[in-house]
Amino acid sequence: MEQTYFSSNFRLGILGGGQLGKMMLYTTRKWDIQTYVMDDAETAPAFEGSTVFFVGDIMNYDAVMEMGEQVDVLTIEIENVNVQALQDLEDKGIAVSPSASVLNLIRNKSRQKEFYRSQNIPTSPFETYDSPKKDHGREFPFIWKSAEGGYDGKGVKVIRNQDDLKELPEQPCLYEDMIDFDLELAVIVARNASGEMKTYPVVEMEFHPEANQVEYVLCPARISDDISNKAREVALKVSEAFNHVGLLAVEMFLTKDGEILVNEVAPRPHNSGHYSIEGSMTDQFEQHIRCVCNLPLGDTESVISSVMVNLVGEENHTGDVIYDGIEEILSMPGVTPHIYGKKQTRPFRKMGHVTIVNKDINEARKIAEEVKKKIRVIAAE
Amino acid sequence: MEQTYFSSNFRLGILGGGQLGKMMLYTTRKWDIQTYVMDDAETAPAFEGSTVFFVGDIMNYDAVMEMGEQVDVLTIEIENVNVQALQDLEDKGIAVSPSASVLNLIRNKSRQKEFYRSQNIPTSPFETYDSPKKDHGREFPFIWKSAEGGYDGKGVKVIRNQDDLKELPEQPCLYEDMIDFDLELAVIVARNASGEMKTYPVVEMEFHPEANQVEYVLCPARISDDISNKAREVALKVSEAFNHVGLLAVEMFLTKDGEILVNEVAPRPHNSGHYSIEGSMTDQFEQHIRCVCNLPLGDTESVISSVMVNLVGEENHTGDVIYDGIEEILSMPGVTPHIYGKKQTRPFRKMGHVTIVNKDINEARKIAEEVKKKIRVIAAE
Numbered sequence: 108m109e110q111t112y113f114s115s116n117f118r119l120g121i122l123g124g125g126q127l128g129k130m131m132l133y134t135t136r137k138w139d140i141q142t143y144v145m146d147d148a149e150t151a152p153a154f155e156g157s158t159v160f161f162v163g164d165i166m167n168y169d170a171v172m173e174m175g176e177q178v179d180v181l182t183i184e185i186e187n188v189n190v191q192a193l194q195d196l197e198d199k200g201i202a203v204s205p206s207a208s209v210l211n212l213i214r215n216k217s218r219q220k221e222f223y224r225s226q227n228i229p230t231s232p233f234e235t236y237d238s239p240k241k242d243h244g245r246e247f248p249f250i251w252k253s254a255e256g257g258y259d260g261k262g263v264k265v266i267r268n269q270d271d272l273k274e275l276p277e278q279p280c281l282y283e284d285m286i287d288f289d290l291e292l293a294v295i296v297a298r299n300a301s302g303e304m305k306t307y308p309v310v311e312m313e314f315h316p317e318a319n320q321v322e323y324v325l326c327p328a329r330i331s332d333d334i335s336n337k338a339r340e341v342a343l344k345v346s347e348a349f350n351h352v353g354l355l356a357v358e359m360f361l362t363k364d365g366e367i368l369v370n371e372v373a374p375r376p377h378n379s380g381h382y383s384i385e386g387s388m389t390d391q392f393e394q395h396i397r398c399v400c401n402l403p404l405g406d407t408e409s410v411i412s413s414v415m416v417n418l419v420g421e422e423n424h425t426g427d428v429i430y431d432g433i434e435e436i437l438s439m440p441g442v443t444p445h446i447y448g449k450k451q452t453r454p455f456r457k458m459g460h461v462t463i464v465n466k467d468i469n470e471a472r473k474i475a476e477e478v479k480k481k482i483r484v485i486a487a488e
Numbered sequence: 489m490e491q492t493y494f495s496s497n498f499r500l501g502i503l504g505g506g507q508l509g510k511m512m513l514y515t516t517r518k519w520d521i522q523t524y525v526m527d528d529a530e531t532a533p534a535f536e537g538s539t540v541f542f543v544g545d546i547m548n549y550d551a552v553m554e555m556g557e558q559v560d561v562l563t564i565e566i567e568n569v570n571v572q573a574l575q576d577l578e579d580k581g582i583a584v585s586p587s588a589s590v591l592n593l594i595r596n597k598s599r600q601k602e603f604y605r606s607q608n609i610p611t612s613p614f615e616t617y618d619s620p621k622k623d624h625g626r627e628f629p630f631i632w633k634s635a636e637g638g639y640d641g642k643g644v645k646v647i648r649n650q651d652d653l654k655e656l657p658e659q660p661c662l663y664e665d666m667i668d669f670d671l672e673l674a675v676i677v678a679r680n681a682s683g684e685m686k687t688y689p690v691v692e693m694e695f696h697p698e699a700n701q702v703e704y705v706l707c708p709a710r711i712s713d714d715i716s717n718k719a720r721e722v723a724l725k726v727s728e729a730f731n732h733v734g735l736l737a738v739e740m741f742l743t744k745d746g747e748i749l750v751n752e753v754a755p756r757p758h759n760s761g762h763y764s765i766e767g768s769m770t771d772q773f774e775q776h777i778r779c780v781c782n783l784p785l786g787d788t789e790s791v792i793s794s795v796m797v798n799l800v801g802e803e804n805h806t807g808d809v810i811y812d813g814i815e816e817i818l819s820m821p822g823v824t825p826h827i828y829g830k831k832q833t834r835p836f837r838k839m840g841h842v843t844i845v846n847k848d849i850n851e852a853r854k855i856a857e858e859v860k861k862k863i864r865v866i867a868a869e
Contacts, residue, residue, distance in 0.1 A: 113811045115831065133514060136537055139829035156517055156537045388822055388845070403819035410845070411791045430494045438784030441769055448520035450496060464769070464791070 118143060118158075119400070120178035122165045124151030126447040126457065127184035127376050127392075130384070132156035134393040140400075145174050152448045153184075168192045175201055182353060182399045184375055186214045187256075202300070204352040204399040205374035212349065213374055217254040217281045223369055226348040229341065230369045231360070233283035239275040245282055254279035263319065286368060288360040292328055293379035294342035296355045297394045300401040304346065305394075306339040307387065307407045310379050312358070315419075320455060323475055324415040325468060326382045334361060341367050349374075354395045356380060378417065378460075385443055385462040386413035412468040414475040418444070418459035418484050420452035426486030428452040430459070435481050441465050442478060458484045499524060499539075500781070501559035503546045505532030507828040507838065508565035508757050508773075511765070513537035515774040521781075526555050533829045534565075549573045556582055563734060563780045565756055567595045568637075583681070585733040585780040586755035593730065594755055598635040598662045604750055607729040610722065611750045612741070614664035620656040626663050635660035644700065667749060669741040673709055674760035675723035677736045678775045681782040685727065686775075687720040688768065688788045691760050693739070696800075701836060704856055705796040706849060707763045715742060722748050730755075735776045737761060759798065759841075766824055766843040767794035793849040795856040799825070799840035799865050801833035807867030809833040811840070816862050822846050823859060839865045 119135060121128045124146030132153055135142040144157040145165055154160050163170035165185075171192035175181050180202045181193070194207035205213075212218050217235035224230070234243070239251065253262035253276070265285070266272060291314065295307040311328035312321050328335065342357040349355065349372075356377030358370040380391035389397075389405025397404055418430070428451060436442050441464040449458055461478050465471035500516060502509045505527030513534055516523040525538040526546055535541050544551035546566075552573035556562050561583045562574070575588035586594075593599050598616035605611070615624070620632065634643035634657070646666070647653060672695065676688040692709035693702050709716065723738040730736065730753075737758030739751040761772035770778075770786025778785055799811070809832060817823050822845040830839055842859050846852035 113814050113827065115808070129517070133517070136510070136514070137824075137826050139533075139827040152520075155539060156513075158536060389824075397818070402815060405818070405824075406821040427496070433494050434783060437778070437786070440787040443518075443770075443786075445518050446494065446520040 113138065113140075115141070117141065118178040118180075119396070120174055120181040121145070121153070121184055122171065122174075122181070122188045123184035124153035124157070124160065125184055126152050126459075128153035129156065129447065130376065130381075130392045130445075131182075131184065131396060133384075134390075134396050137393075138396075140396070143174055143178055145170065150450060155448075165189065172196065175203075180204070180399050182375070182395070183210075186210060186374065190214070202399070202401075204300075206352070209349050209351050209374055213372060215254050215279075216252050216371065217279060219371065220281055220283070222348070223345075226344075228345055228348060228369055229367060231283050231286050233281050235279070235281045237279050238277045239272050239280055240282075241269070241272060243282055245284070248285050250283045250285055251275060252281050252283065254281065286360045286362060288362050290328065290330070290361045291370070292330070292338055292359045292361055292367075293324075293377070294338050294357050294359070295377060295380045295391055295407075296342045296346040296351075296357060297398050297404050297407065298346050298351055298353070298355070299398045299404060300352050303404050304343060305404045305407045306342055307380065307383065307391070308409055309335045309338045310382070312379055320419060320457070321378050321417060322479075323472070324379050324382055325472060326386055326409060326413050326415075327468065329468065330361065334365065334367070338367050341369060345369060345372060352401075353398045354380070354391060378415075378457075381445070381460050382413040382415040382462050384445075385464050386411055411464045411466060412471050413462055413464045414468070414471040416461045416463070416475050416479055417457060418446075418461060418482065420454050420456040420458055420484045422454045424484070424486040425453045426451060428458060429485050429487050430482065431485050432482040436461065436478050439463075439474060439478065441471070442474065444482070452484050452486055494519065494521075496522070498522065499559040499561075500777070501555055501562040502526070502534070502565055503552065503555075503562070503569045504565035505534035505538070505541070506565055507533050507840075509534035510537065510828065511757065511762075511773045511826075512563075512565065512777060514765075515771075515777050518774075519777075521777070524555055524559055526551065531831060536829075546570065553577065556584075561585070561780050563756070563776070564591075567591055567755065571595070583780070583782075585681075587733070590730050590732050590755055594753060596635050596660075597633050597752065598660060600752065601662055601664070603729070604726075607725075609726055609729060609750055610748060612664045612667050614662050616660070616662045618660050619658045620653050620661055621663075622650070622653060624663055626665070629666050631664045631666055632656060633662050633664065635662065667741045667743060669743050671709065671711070671742045672751070673711070673719055673740045673742055673748075674705075674758070675719050675738050675740070676758060676761045676772055676788075677723045677727040677738060678779050678785050678788065679727050679732055679734070679736070680779045680785060681733050684785050685724060686785045686788045687723055688761060688764065688772070689790055690716045690719045691763070693760055701800060701838070702759050702798060703860075704853070705760050705763055706853060707767055707790060707794050707796075708849065710849065711742065715746065715748070719748050722750060726750060726753060733782075734779045735761070735772060759796075759838075762826070762841050763794040763796040763843050765826075766845050767792055792845045792847060793852050794843055794845045795849070795852040797842045797844070797856050797860055798838060799842060799863065801835050801837040801839055801865050803835045805865070805867040806834045807832065809839060810866050810868050811863065812866050813863040817842065817859050820844075820855060820859065822852070823855065825863070833865050833867055
């Protein structure tokens, strides 16, 4: 009698023990899948709940190889890992998802954009450079992006005039047109090694104006069925083009002309899918594990409408974290806070999120605003 | 700035590390609540996910005191714990829920039934004895129950004639009338220390004819609103009568005359509430933690109809467990297996459960039967 994934001999590995790794462990605990996690300290959110926790640097070749050789399936919760090690583990027969080649494509924003162009995937007009170019002929304002190392709004700037260019670091980058968009949307695509594919409903992202981080995610997005279908089709095309295994979160602009343009992708569970824990038939973390273990995909449809609010550290607060007002929001129906377990807060650090479910998406959005007013992530005095 | 439950100084303790303890940890991980768990071996389902795991016998006074003195709030996942230790911990100011007095009442089925009689809570006619009585004057068949130690159908027998009495152990017991019931129902009541109370919808339990274990749980029960309201009222009355803090699962008979009779109760999350992880606005494990930590209660209503199927060990199978067919049921929409992580199976041992959600309860019930046919908990050869 053979048993693969639900056997006590099977080992899953996750590189990165932040909140995404932690939320993957909800499923590995539910299914009793033995899971090895690596991050740089035992204070990482995914320490508890892991079967074996490796203290190590996921950018370090030897560290990744050491853990990777002990697992059957290896995945990531963040793109900044040692890709050479992933390549070598693949060559040794470990099932690595996302693959080294996909990570190489995605981690470099210039390569990612060139890839969209080559695959006829709609994206905003852009040009790539080895270093910031003064003589660019592009209309102001436009967007500068560092080719590598950007995360959560770092490595991205609006360039308003020629002077702004002087402050940029001398490194590979791209300039792209600033898009006059109506909405920012995202679609999560699930794909397993057998090629089974499903998309989650289109979500709408509202960004915090200063932090350039997602503030609210609404599922479903308040758009027409036509736009929704178009967005899901584009997302499927992107996942197929990458021949990607796992979740792929595809962030998009909906332009004022009703056009869908792919902005960027993440090859893993994503902030835009956190609502799915409470809102979906199958949550994104379970779905990611289904994908990387080549299990049948779960139903991606929603059971109820939902809004997700990120809990980020307040400005001017650094130190031991306090979730001021959390007991108050627990008394609001349909409101579920998630606390990642980071001991220290700092301005705009992602410390948790709150999901608000309601039969009516507009009502959920209203409650989300109430939640936002009542809870504050601050530092103890 | 004060913070109680969501503070890094707060400790929750759980006596018992089986599947119920394990599923409570889903919430403590979600909320980053540091949780101490005690059970007799590190192979217990709740080992992973606990902050600190104590290897110890929860029936042992010293063991319970040792862990109990290190936590702020102490709860249980099973009634068979050292109650004297709980009493002494309460006296030292630890918030213990359920209380020692409630456990003393509930753990003894004779005392439990006498309590219902004294509180005018409807229950089947019965008599209690210090040992099985030959001269009882009760019509056959009737039910014999051992006053203490019964669990999952042990300590319960149908007495069909005077000869059956000879096989009974010489210990305190009760005889009760066999009820000609239509359905077995259950209502979970949540109550926190502030006295806030909520009931979950009425569920319907279908029992396995041989194992005397719940085979299917349907939420909502297929009954009229009148019966449903009556059952919820009776359940509230029971929780109030006990002055109980935590979840109280109230099992009931719906007689052929439409009467509700309380059968027995469990002062903790219960098999009849497992569906709530997928089916409810707030799952029963989160709700129990809200109760014992005196947090506001969550919404108990369902987001979708659901049926829960227990995964128990097949007859004639003892040894290393295999979940035959699990990958097949994963491809069925709305089907979520939960694997408790017990390494060894034996006949009728609870090894996991499967939740089936669907907009239509009758459709969910049909799919549940398919699931039951496809998955088998067997031993490796």
